[in-house]
Amino acid sequence: MRVKFTDLNKLHQLIRDDLDRAISRVLECGRFIKGEEVRRFEEEFARFCQARYAIGCSSGTSALHTALWALGIGHGDEVLLPGHTFVATAEAILHTGATPVFVDIDEETYLIDPEKIESSITERTKAIIAVHLYGQPVDMDRLMYYARRHELWIIEDATQAAGAAYKGRSVGILGDVACFSFHPAKNLGALGDAGALVTNDTEIAEKSRRFVDHGRKEKYIHGFVGHNYRMDELQAAVLRVKLQHIKIWNEQRRSAVLRYKNALQDRPFLFGRLVLPKEYPGSFGVYCLFVVRTKERDRLQHYLQEYEIETGIHYPVPVHLQPAFKEITLPKGALPITEKIVKEIISLPLHPLITEEEILYVIDNIEKFFKNRSSR
Ligand SMILES: Cc1ncc(COP(=O)(O)O)c(C=O)c1O
Numbered sequence: 001m002r003v004k005f006t007d008l009n010k011l012h013q014l015i016r017d018d019l020d021r022a023i024s025r026v027l028e029c030g031r032f033i034k035g036e037e038v039r040r041f042e043e044e045f046a047r048f049c050q051a052r053y054a055i056g057c058s059s060g061t062s063a064l065h066t067a068l069w070a071l072g073i074g075h076g077d078e079v080l081l082p083g084h085t086f087v088a089t090a091e092a093i094l095h096t097g098a099t100p101v102f103v104d105i106d107e108e109t110y111l112i113d114p115e116k117i118e119s120s121i122t123e124r125t126k127a128i129i130a131v132h133l134y135g136q137p138v139d140m141d142r143l144m145y146y147a148r149r150h151e152l153w154i155i156e157d158a159t160q161a162a163g164a165a166y167k168g169r170s171v172g173i174l175g176d177v178a179c180f181s182f183h184p185a186k187n188l189g190a191l192g193d194a195g196a197l198v199t200n201d202t203e204i205a206e207k208s209r210r211f212v213d214h215g216r217k218e219k220y221i222h223g224f225v226g227h228n229y230r231m232d233e234l235q236a237a238v239l240r241v242k243l244q245h246i247k248i249w250n251e252q253r254r255s256a257v258l259r260y261k262n263a264l265q266d267r268p269f270l271f272g273r274l275v276l277p278k279e280y281p282g283s284f285g286v287y288c289l290f291v292v293r294t295k296e297r298d299r300l301q302h303y304l305q306e307y308e309i310e311t312g313i314h315y316p317v318p319v320h321l322q323p324a325f326k327e328i329t330l331p332k333g334a335l336p337i338t339e340k341i342v343k344e345i346i347s348l349p350l351h352p353l354i355t356e357e358e359i360l361y362v363i364d365n366i367e368k369f370f371k372n373r374s375s376r
Contacts, residue, residue: 003358005310006351008184011249014353015241019191022237029233034213037236042196044243045180048163049172049198053205056231057195057212060159060181064092064129066229067177067197070207071153073098073126080120080152081129082112083318083338089129089157090319090328100328101125102320104335108278110134110291110345113337114142121146127153132161132171134314135187135253135288139280140166140174147175155179159195160288162188163250167282172198177208182239187253187288188246194235252352253287259356260290260348263363273370275344289314293344296373301346303369309362312347 012019026037038056046054057063073079075097081089083102093100103120106113110133117128128147130138138156147154154175158164162180164171172178182194197208210217215226264270275293279285291314294300301311318338320330333339348362 001358001361002308003310003349003354003362004351005312005347005349006185007353008189008351010353011351015245018241019238022241023234026233026237032233033230035233037233037240038231041231041236041240041243044240045196046198048170048243048246049178050170051173051178051198052200053198053202055197055205055208055212056236057179057197058229058231059193060157060179060183060195061088061092062212062227062229063179063181063195063197064088064155064157064159065095065227066208066211067155067179067204068092068096068098068127069211070177070197070204071127071155073153076124077126078122078124079127079129080112080117080125081157082131082133083320083335084110084315084341085131085133085157085319086159086315087319087322087324088159089131090325093129094325094328098126099124100319100325102330102335102338104337105341106139107337107341109136109139109280110277110341111136111138112143114139114146117143117146118150121150121152125150125152127155129155129157130175131157131159132164134277134291135161135164135286136277136279137161137164137166137171137174137283137285139283144175153177158198159183160186161286162186163246164286165284166280173200176201177204182235187250187286188239188242190235190242191238192235194231194239196231249352250286253290253350254285256350256352256354256359257287257290259359260363263360267363267367270367270370274366287350289347290350291345291347293341294346295344296370297344297346299373300366300369304362304365307361307365309365310349313342313345314347316342318342
């Protein structure tokens, strides 16, 4: 049996007629940027996040750059972020001229460890980026405690977390401004690149809206130098269709994870060999990715590949050890938990339509792998 890591074709077949209608609507209208689809998506997405404003962006990366800029972050400032994240979180900080300062993570959740924040704060620190990695909300109560104490902005990197919530409140409104990605592989994915910035703050919203559109307030008048970071009409039309299903798809992801967990619990042999991620109490994770850990990660991945089970590693090389970040790289060992877990994490197949049979096939093969290893 082949188990795909994700199955967008299967998902799109379910909503194919609605997608075709949405795409035709844009083609017939003939307006491809700055039209009704983006405007309506922004309204609908803001409502979905329980927020006042949403601004369509060209990607999650451009949303992050916009958010940092709108908060006035630039040269000489420092921004805290977790050591374990996708490179774009750090790139966005560097694009403003500020310096990324990496904070180590919590081993059980893979998320920024709020208790390690305070020792990284200096008089130049202006903000913390809370990355809800894999769709799991950060421990926001503890993070907010330190942010308030030191008067720091909070930016949520919610690029993997559309629909996630913390203590009944949607990600997107847990800090000052939040950024989403609709990269096709995300739990809410467009048919290309797209993103959004969400906030309850009118000034941040107004500045951001202009930044993504060349600093323009009205036609031909550019008050400051901005970017072309706009979402386009086709992506907005597609996202409007998918937004109607995201709650169910997120629930299906959570049910699939529960099935994985139950199947693993039935196999005591795997205890201690395969470590499952923890959710913070009161958090509602959406499992954009289902990431488990084992010391035998590379061998396990190879073994599963032989049985046509697709897996991923998100991410194998931490940002602070990437060659592109030479100016700010830290020595090896500077973030011990991050550096340990990147060698152990493996993302298992997960999407809303994964079947019970597929999940059992994955677990059976994981068990076989470990039994083979221990019998050697
Ligand atoms: C944690 C994180 N931050 C930022 C981004 C950037 O989003 P995008 O690919 O839409 O630019 C991603 C996307 O992969 C991500 O996973």
